[in-house]
Amino acid sequence: MNLQNGTIGEKAEAEPSSSNKGGFWSWLKKLVTTRNGDASLKESLEEVIEEFEAEDSSLREEERSIIKNTLAFGDKRVDEIMVPRADIIAVEASTGFEELMQVFRQASTSRLPVYRESLDEVIAMVHIKDVFKAFASREAEDGELPPLKSLHRPILFVPPSMRLMDILVKMQATHIHMALVVDEYGGTDGLVTIEDLVEQIVGDIEDEHDIVAEELLSELPGGRLRADARLTIEELEDLLSLDLLPDEQDDDVDTLGGLVFTLAGSIPHVGEIVEHDNGLRFEIIEGDERRIKTILIHRPKPETMPPNNQAAGGDSGNGD
Known part of the structure; x- marks a missing residue:
């Protein structure tokens, strides 16, 4: 849904108001007039969406989907979307540089947790950008590859009951985009990245580096x-x-x-x-x-x- 460059505004001008009843611009206007002091914004959104679903609306399916997903986002918990412990790909703290690069290549991910002895003792994360920078510097200077410890970045630790909106705000404030989900005893339950959060609103994200998953x-x-x-x-x-x-x-x-x-x-x-x-x-x-x-x-x-x-x-x- 493109809200920039006047896309919505241009559509509203191009269509007469009498024929734009189902348009997205009209939908937003209806939302404003529907809301009152006794109803929350979320309740108003849900009511308007239900009403327009029953009409011949020009509000596109992907637009409705994003709005619905956004409404549901605030009610979801971390443990509903986290990557379970058994599926976490991580590296041990003593992993060598060459092996680290191999793990990144096979995992096709941009961040990896770093642990000591077991996943219950995650100490940091490593970002593929830092790995490439270090490798490029070694090539340019013909020097040695750095130890993994020099590439460590901080990682967040959150409880499974944490709301998605809260963890998103925390990631934005700290600029740390990976969180380990830990139980009450400090054990690792799962993992959440900022991409996981965004996908809850816009759907699955696959970039040019992703390996398309096999059908389930x-x-x-x-x-x-x-x-x-x-x-x-x-x-x-x-x-x-x-x-x-x-x-x-x-x-x-x-x-x-x-x-x-x-x-x-x-x-x-x-x-x-x-x-x-x-x-x-x-x-x-x-x-x-x-x-x-x-x-x-x-x-x-x-x-x-x-x-x-x-x-x-x-x-x-x-x-x-």
């Missing part, structure tokens, strides 16, 4: 599905037209990996098959002692499915 779900011959354990339950339920969780667990389990862990009662081993009451079978094809990574989903034959699920899965085929 792919269909294989025979109706089987190969799925990343991070696939959300909501996405899988939509695809299969099945309800995979009882109502009392809907708020407790978010991912396919969490579902399989819940069904098994422990972290299943590679090759183990976990069965669901509706006939689905989840085969672990990649993982370790700490987490499930990739799952092969076997869909049952229509005649073997419970009666209430046959219509949804009747064309799915046999997973064996």
